[in-house]
Amino acid sequence: MNSSFEVDYAQIYTTIHTGIPILGDFKLTETLIVSWIVMAIITGLCIFLTRDLKIENISKRQAFAEMLVETGNNFVRNNTGGNKFDKLIPFVSALFATSVVSNLISLIGLRSPTADLSTEAAWAVVVFIMITATKIKTNGFGGYLKGFTTPIAVMTPFNILSELATPVSMACRHFGNILSGVVIDGLIYWALGLASAAIFGLIPGAVGNFLSNIPILGIGIPAVTGVYFDWFSGCMQAFIFCMLTVMYIANAAEE
Amino acid sequence: MDIQALMLLTAEAKDTQELVTLVPWTFIIQIINLFIQVFLIKKFLFKPINEILEKRSKLADKTIREAREAQNEADSLKEQYESSLTNAHAEAAQIVSDAQKAAQVKADTLVREAQEEAAGIKARAAADIEQEKKKAVNEAKDEIGSLAMDIAGKVVEKEINEADHKKLIDDFISKVGA
Numbered sequence: 001m002n003s004s005f006e007v008d009y010a011q012i013y014t015t016i017h018t019g020i021p022i023l024g025d026f027k028l029t030e031t032l033i034v035s036w037i038v039m040a041i042i043t044g045l046c047i048f049l050t051r052d053l054k055i056e057n058i059s060k061r062q063a064f065a066e067m068l069v070e071t072g073n074n075f076v077r078n079n080t081g082g083n084k085f086d087k088l089i090p091f092v093s094a095l096f097a098t099s100v101v102s103n104l105i106s107l108i109g110l111r112s113p114t115a116d117l118s119t120e121a122a123w124a125v126v127v128f129i130m131i132t133a134t135k136i137k138t139n140g141f142g143g144y145l146k147g148f149t150t151p152i153a154v155m156t157p158f159n160i161l162s163e164l165a166t167p168v169s170m171a172c173r174h175f176g177n178i179l180s181g182v183v184i185d186g187l188i189y190w191a192l193g194l195a196s197a198a199i200f201g202l203i204p205g206a207v208g209n210f211l212s213n214i215p216i217l218g219i220g221i222p223a224v225t226g227v228y229f230d231w232f233s234g235c236m237q238a239f240i241f242c243m244l245t246v247m248y249i250a251n252a253a254e255e
Numbered sequence: 256m257d258i259q260a261l262m263l264l265t266a267e268a269k270d271t272q273e274l275v276t277l278v279p280w281t282f283i284i285q286i287i288n289l290f291i292q293v294f295l296i297k298k299f300l301f302k303p304i305n306e307i308l309e310k311r312s313k314l315a316d317k318t319i320r321e322a323r324e325a326q327n328e329a330d331s332l333k334e335q336y337e338s339s340l341t342n343a344h345a346e347a348a349q350i351v352s353d354a355q356k357a358a359q360v361k362a363d364t365l366v367r368e369a370q371e372e373a374a375g376i377k378a379r380a381a382a383d384i385e386q387e388k389k390k391a392v393n394e395a396k397d398e399i400g401s402l403a404m405d406i407a408g409k410v411v412e413k414e415i416n417e418a419d420h421k422k423l424i425d426d427f428i429s430k431v432g433a
Contacts, residue, residue: 010272011270
């Protein structure tokens with residue numbers, strides 16, 4: 001039994017030396033592998049749900065698929081107030097699905113790709129580019145730049161800072177929550193392992209030695225704490241990220 | 256912790272990445288992954304489901320439209336039936352009144368004919384009576400004539416030519432009767 005605590009770091013399986021400056025060597029990490037698994041799961045689910053579609057007398061599977069699509073449509077339409085951002089629906093849905101499945105995949109023992117800042121940074125940068133593009137499209141490039149000097153020119157540095165804070169805060173919020181979930185789950189398993197070793201170590205003889213090596217308390221209790229740290233926080237963060245995405249883009253489209 | 260242990264730790268940590276770090280390649284690949292996922296979710300979920308939803312709403316529209324058309328048709332048919340029913344009623348009333356009129360006319364005709372016939376019969380009867388009366392009068396005249404002749408014959412005891420006397424008597428009677 002390991003008595004020191006270690007956080008679950010992302011594994012690097014292979015390193016391909018590219019020699020490209022700045023980007024550095026390509027590292028095939030656990031994050032990427034699990035991301036691809038997540039994508040496969042989502043795509044497989046989509047294909048499974050949309051199999052054998054009918055107009056009348058639909059199956060429960062199709063009803064569920066339609067519900068998902070309607071939920072995505074309503075989510076974007078309600079938060080932007082109209083059909084103006086319908087092109088955004090698949091993007092937001094993909095973001096949400098990827099985020100949720102990535103967050104919850106830790107439940108089956110894989111390391112969440114969202115417990116890697118690179119993932120959230122990638123998403124946040126994409127969202128930031130979309131926000132900026134929408135702003136430029138709405139007000140023109142001059143208007144966009146002019147927007148930084150409001151309400152007075154002195155505020156420009158703060159405005160730039162707050163603009164940049166958007167993707168940083170989005171990425172870090174999501175990442176921090178998931179990573180904390182990973183760390184706390186690790187801590188709980190570790191503590192329960194120690195506790196069960198201590199309790200069952202009280203049993204004298206070979207039975208006590210044998211039982212103290214099995215983290216018996218680790219069965220069941222993490223499932224209860226996992227309701228918050230994995231399920232709730234995983235779904236909540238995905239929802240918040242998508243909500244912010246939609247809100248920021250909708251706000252950017254306002255004159 | 257001595258240097259050796261630290262070096263051992265770093266050697267062990269070589270095949271894991273730092274806890275909070277930004278790996279450029281992972282970053283780029285995650286952006287690409289996100290767009291691939293958008294494409295896949297669009298292709299495999301949104302496109303087929305939206306198509307089905309659209310088809311269904313079209314079907315619903317079509318059904319509603321057809322129902323409305325059918326109702327309009329039914330309404331016009333109803334109107335038509337109602338008007339034809341009204342016509343039929345009027346026609347029936349017409350027929351009945353015609354029949355009544357015809358019957359009245361016929362009855363009137365019958366009554367008139369009967370009256371005429373009765374009047375005819377009455378007139379004929381009256382004529383017959385008159386004729387009978389005349390006949391009776393004539394017979395009575397003849398009788399009276401012959402009686403008078405008989406009486407006269409007996410009175411005068413002399414056979415006179417009946418024919419001459421008859422003329423004489425007829426003249427007398429006609430003078431008397433007139």
